Amino acid sequence: xxxxxxxxxxxxxxxxxxxxxxxxxxxxxxxxxxxxxxxxxxxxxxxxxxxxxxxxxxxxxxxxxxxxxxxxxxxxxxxxxxxxxxxxxxxxxxxxxxxxxxxxxxxxxxxxxxxxxxxxxxxxxxxxxxxxxxxxxxxxxxxxxxxxxxxxxxxxxxxxxxxxxxxxxxxxxxxxxxxxxxxxxxxxxxxxxxxxxxxxxxxxxxxxxxxxxxxxxxxxxxxxxxxxxxxxxxxxxxxxxxxxxxxxxxxxxxxxxxxxxxxxxxxxxxxxxxxxxxxxxxxxxxxxxxxxxxxxxxxxxxxxxxxxxxxxxxxxxxxxxxxxxxxxxxxxxxxxxxxxxxxxxxxxxxxxxxxxxxxxxxxxxxxxxxxxxxxxxxxxxxxxxxxxxxxxxxxxxxxxxxxxxxxxxxxxxxxxxxxxxxxxxxxxxxxxxxxxxxxxxxxxxxxxxxxxxxxxxxxxxxxxxxxxxxxxxxxxxxxxxxx
Amino acid sequence: xxxxxxxxxxxxxxxxxxxxxxxxxxxxxxxxxxxxxxxxxxxxxxxxxxxxxxxxxxxxxxxxxxxxxxxxxxxxxxxxxxxxxxxxxxxxxxxxxxxxxxxxxxxxxxxxxxxxxxxxxxxxxxxxxxxxxxxx
Numbered sequence: 001x002x003x004x005x006x007x008x009x010x011x012x013x014x015x016x017x018x019x020x021x022x023x024x025x026x027x028x029x030x031x032x033x034x035x036x037x038x039x040x041x042x043x044x045x046x047x048x049x050x051x052x053x054x055x056x057x058x059x060x061x062x063x064x065x066x067x068x069x070x071x072x073x074x075x076x077x078x079x080x081x082x083x084x085x086x087x088x089x090x091x092x093x094x095x096x097x098x099x100x101x102x103x104x105x106x107x108x109x110x111x112x113x114x115x116x117x118x119x120x121x122x123x124x125x126x127x128x129x130x131x132x133x134x135x136x137x138x139x140x141x142x143x144x145x146x147x148x149x150x151x152x153x154x155x156x157x158x159x160x161x162x163x164x165x166x167x168x169x170x171x172x173x174x175x176x177x178x179x180x181x182x183x184x185x186x187x188x189x190x191x192x193x194x195x196x197x198x199x200x201x202x203x204x205x206x207x208x209x210x211x212x213x214x215x216x217x218x219x220x221x222x223x224x225x226x227x228x229x230x231x232x233x234x235x236x237x238x239x240x241x242x243x244x245x246x247x248x249x250x251x252x253x254x255x256x257x258x259x260x261x262x263x264x265x266x267x268x269x270x271x272x273x274x275x276x277x278x279x280x281x282x283x284x285x286x287x288x289x290x291x292x293x294x295x296x297x298x299x300x301x302x303x304x305x306x307x308x309x310x311x312x313x314x315x316x317x318x319x320x321x322x323x324x325x326x327x328x329x330x331x332x333x334x335x336x337x338x339x340x341x342x343x344x345x346x347x348x349x350x351x352x353x354x355x356x357x358x359x360x361x362x363x364x365x366x367x368x369x370x371x372x373x374x375x376x377x378x379x380x381x382x383x384x385x386x387x388x389x390x391x392x393x394x395x396x397x398x399x400x401x402x403x404x405x406x407x408x409x410x411x412x413x414x415x416x417x418x419x420x421x422x423x424x425x426x427x428x429x430x431x432x433x434x435x436x437x438x439x440x441x442x443x444x445x446x447x448x449x450x451x452x453x454x455x456x457x458x459x460x461x462x463x464x465x466x467x468x469x470x471x472x473x474x475x476x477x478x479x480x481x482x483x
Numbered sequence: 484x485x486x487x488x489x490x491x492x493x494x495x496x497x498x499x500x501x502x503x504x505x506x507x508x509x510x511x512x513x514x515x516x517x518x519x520x521x522x523x524x525x526x527x528x529x530x531x532x533x534x535x536x537x538x539x540x541x542x543x544x545x546x547x548x549x550x551x552x553x554x555x556x557x558x559x560x561x562x563x564x565x566x567x568x569x570x571x572x573x574x575x576x577x578x579x580x581x582x583x584x585x586x587x588x589x590x591x592x593x594x595x596x597x598x599x600x601x602x603x604x605x606x607x608x609x610x611x612x613x614x615x616x617x618x619x
Contacts, residue, residue: 044496071496073600073616097595097618134590135560192561203593204619242560245595245618249553252599256546269545269599413494414619441591443524483593 001047004039007031013067013462017051024055024267030399031065032466034458040411041069046076052267053081058088058275060348061341064400066355067462068409068454072096074270077354077410080403082339083276085347089264090281091273092255092288094351096332097248099288100295101206101239103356103378103406104172104328105389106303107226108233108310109320112212112478115232118313119210120436123479125309126208127438130302132201132483139200140301147194148183151243154293155300163304170367172328173357176296178335182286186243187250190287193242194294199301201238203441203483205448208306209235209380211387211475218472221373221391225326227473234310234323235380235387235475236302239332244291251284276349285334292333299328326389327376331356331406339401350401358392358404358469366392377469379460382408382453383437383482384430387475388460395467404469405460408453417452418443430480439482448482487609490518499594499617506610508544509571512551512578515615516568519552522617524591525565532564533584540577545602547576548613552597555582563587594619 001022007015010030015038017029029050031038041047046069053075054063060082069078074093083089131139142150150157155176158164169175186194201208211233216222227233240247255272258280259265264273274281307323314321334351341348359366359375366375374391381387385408396402412420423442426449430437439445463469488505501518505511537554541547558566566582600616 046496071498073498073598073618077497093598097598134593189557189561193557204595246557249596252596253546253550253553256599257542260542268601270601272599410496413496414499415492415494444592 001042001051003042004035007038011466013466019054022051025051026056027054027059028062029054029065030062032462032468033067033069034462037067044071046071049074049076050079052271053079053094055267056081056083056089056091056271056273057264058083060084060346061401064403066405067459068354068405068407070410072353074268075353078405079353080350080355080401082348082350082401085336085349086277087275088349089273090276090284090334090349091271091351092248092251092284093270093272094353095288095334096353097245098239098332099244099248099291100330101332102295102299102328102330103380104236104299104303105326105378106234106323107326108231108323109228110232110314110318111230112232113230115314115317118317119479122210122309122313123436123438123481125313126306127481129309130201130208130305130481131199132203132481133440134203139196140198142195142198144191147191150198150297151183151186151290151293152181153177154296158297158300164300168300168325171325172296173330176300176328178289178292180286181289181293183290185283185287186247186290190243190246190250193246197241197243198294198298199305200241200298201302201481201483202241203444206238206483208302208481209477210479211235211477213473214386214476215474218470221472224370224373225376225389225472226324227389233475234306236299237380238299238302240291240295241298243294247287247291251287255280288334292330296328327378329356329378339397352403354406355403356406357402358396359402360392360394360397374470377404379405379456380407381456382450383448383477383480384433384435384450385456388456388471389473389475390460390463390469390471393467393470396469400468405463408456408459410452411454412452414447417449418446421446421449421451435477436479437482445482488514490514490521492522493614495616499619501615501617502612503615504610504612508573508611511604511611511613512548512571513568515548515552516555519555519594520565520567522592523559523594526588527565528586528588531583532586535566535582535584536579537582538579543576544604545599547578548604549597549599549602551578556594556597559587559590592619
């Protein structure tokens with residue numbers, strides 16, 4: 001890759017890198033971005049990483065890159081790739097260490113203006129009672145047999161234990177439980193790390209955010225989702241915690257030899273993989289699904305805690321304090337899905353690394369309530385900026401394996417962010433704009449400053465313009481918990 | 484690289500990268516371990532807690548470095564102890580190390596994993612250097 005002239009411009013927001021550009025590329029790379037974003041991608045290696053991902057054996061269609069792309073390890077963040085069954089590969093690095101890192105959105109009918117004075121108390125309570133930061137102090141402690149149930153059943157375990165309703169299950173991607181989870185493929189170490197962390201947020205870019213529905217772009221779809229202008233909602237961003245990190249670590253380690261066994265040559269060792277129909281590939285798939293189920297359950301238990309706090313803060317102040325789940329979705333995951341590729345229906349393994357599923361109206365996987373409008377898609381912003389609710393489209397099914405962007409996407413490194421922003425100062429600035437922030441680490445807060453991210457509105461504008469998702473509502477934050 | 488051995492955090496858009504250098508491979512592993520705990524921003528109890536030995540065998544030096552650091556990361560999260568190597572012995576792709584542990588009071592930055600991303604231990608006129616990418 002030499003420069004911008006190596007891209008074929010399809011439209012102002014859609015570009016193609018031909019597989020002919022590099023000998024080891026098996027498919028083209030399609031990017032949804034502005035020219036400026038591509039030039040930035042050329043600086044931070046994300047374009048090279050997308051081309052590296054295009055070298056995986058068994059790829060079909062194209063590698064797709066979202067406008068929130070940025071440099072990761074192995075795959076770029078914002079990358080989507082599909083491999084054919086049964087002999088294509090599965091790559092743990094194409095899913096990420098935080099397996100089923102994802103977002104859920106809950107809505108209320110509580111009018112922000114009527115409870116504005118209670119937001120600081122609400123935020124303090126969320127920070128005090130939703131365990132956050134490194135480790136899992138304060139999270140639910142599980143026995144080994146309970147952990148196994150969490151890994152097999154995901155959100156269903158939460159329902160059986162009083163942490164979830166039937167509606168919660170219905171409005172979680174895959175009903176909060178991936179079939180085929182195989183606990184026997186989860187190492188002793190990963191199990192140990194999973195025992196004490198269900199119901200904890202973690203650190204880094206994970207957050208709980210209280211938002212206000214700021215503007216509706218599609219009133220009918222918003223109404224279906226229960227989004228009312230001026231009302232409070234809550235967003236949770238977390239994943240599979242230490243259990244998922246350890247599963248990925250274990251399999252990336254083991255696959256260093258697996259690629260030699262199967263004669264797979266790759267441009268980056270972080271892309272190591274195994275054929276889906278091999279014992280190694282099946283073992284990772286089984287373990288990865290355990291972590292995905294753990295993450296669904298983790299966000300569910302966090303939401304349960306948040307609901308209890310909403311009840312205690314608002315029950316005597318408003319007629320209805322309920323938080324209802326709009327949707328919960330994964331943005332680091334590998335899924336076996338059916339897609340039409342080159343006019344043929346195919347069963348493929350879709351790797352989404354920093355990309356969300358965005359299935360169109362009419363798909364069986366979309367809950368009945370949303371089946372005529374499309375699957376809700378959640379694109380969180382960056383603490384001080386908007387977050388977005390969209391719906392998946394037919395074009396997403398055609399162009400991106402039913403996938404969309406997952407966030408704003410970083411533009412500054414963590415050290416650059418800290419050089420530009422001080423945590424205390426940022427907290428004060430956000431407070432002056434009516435955004436209350438609680439965090440365990442001021443330097444961590446500075447690393448996650450809004451300035452460190454791309455403009456989420458631009459990212460959403462691009463996915464809307466290219467047609468892989470349609471805007472429904474914009475949210476603005478009023479309280480943020482950072483791990 | 485102003486001194487003969489050391490480490491330095493370098494820019495990476497989403498995660499963290501650490502440049503490490505030393506006159507020899509043993510030193511490189513020692514510096515990488517120190518760098519890991521610097522990145523984690525650990526507050527440690529001043530008194531020493533325990534010792535342990537660690538033996539590892541891998542298919543390459545790079546894999547050995549990743550596994551070594553992932554082991555230290557795991558000890559930190561599971562046992563709440565920051566184990567630093569006092570001594571590292573390397574024999575081709577095998578390592579044995581004597582570690583000294585201090586209790587961790589607080590970890591202010593979570594490192595999810597040590598990655599293999601573009602990892603290469605390179606030799607220069609002054610010794611060895613590498614760049615390690617960590618998922619955070």
